[in-house]
Amino acid sequence: MAQKQYGTATVEVDAEGFMADFLQWTRDVAAAIAKEEGIAELTAAHWKVIDYIHKEFKENGQVPSIRKLNKSGVISTKELYDLFPGGPAKKAAKISGMKKPEGCV
C-alpha cells in the first residue's frame, strides 16, 4: 500500500490515490486531494456533498450514487457535474476519503 503526504498528514492510498483508511481523513486532506483533482477550492456546495456522502456512509456503509444525491435533494445532477468536473462520483468519493465506487451507475 502506497503512502501519500498531504501537508503534515501522511495517508495510506491505493494505486489510484483513493484513501485506504477513512480514519486518516481530515478536511485539510480533502482540500489537498481536491487540488490534485483540479478543484482549486472546496466551496460550501462541495462540502454539502462531502458531508452527505459521510452521513450516508456512516448510516448505510455505502457511498451514495449520483441518482441518490439528486433524489435526496442534496444537489442536482447538473450542479454535481459542475462542481466535480470530469467524473463527479469518483472525484467526490476520492475527496471524501472513500474507496473507489464500484457500480456502473
Next chain:
Amino acid sequence: MSDKIKKVSIIISKGGLDGVYPGLIMANGARMEGIEANLFFTFFGMDAIIKKRMGKIKIATVGNPGMHMPSLLGILPGFSAFATKMMLKTMDKLDIPPVPEYVEMIADAGGKFYACKATVDMFGLKKEDFCPQVDSIINVGKFYEISAGGEIIFT
C-alpha cells in the same frame, strides 16, 4: 497506458428494455468518467425518447431466448408487463433509473440526444413528439460529423 477515450457516440437502434438500456448505461457511464457522450436514436430504439412511449417500454417475453422460458408462456396476457415490472423493481434497487429519469439524468450530466431523420420521416414523427432533452433531428451525415474524433458504438 494508451490514450484515454475522450468521446463516444452511441447508436441505440433496438426497442424494448433490453434494447435501450445498454446504450443508456454506457452513455451515463461515459459521462461519469468525464467522457463526452452523444446518443443517436434510430428505428425502434427511438421509443426511448418519444414522450408518449419512453415511460412504457417493456421487455419482450416472446421470441427472446434470453428470457429462459418457453415463448408460449410469454404470450399470456399481461406477462410482458409483469416481467417488466419485476425487472424495473430490481433495477431500481441497483439505482438504475426508469427510462425517462435516465434520459433526464444523462442530459443533466451533459450527454447529447439526437433522433435519426430517416426514422422520423418513416414513422411520421415531429420534433414535438420527442422529450425536451432531444437536441435535434439529424441525418447520418451530421451524425458522423458530430462523432468525429471519437468512438462509435452500435447497440
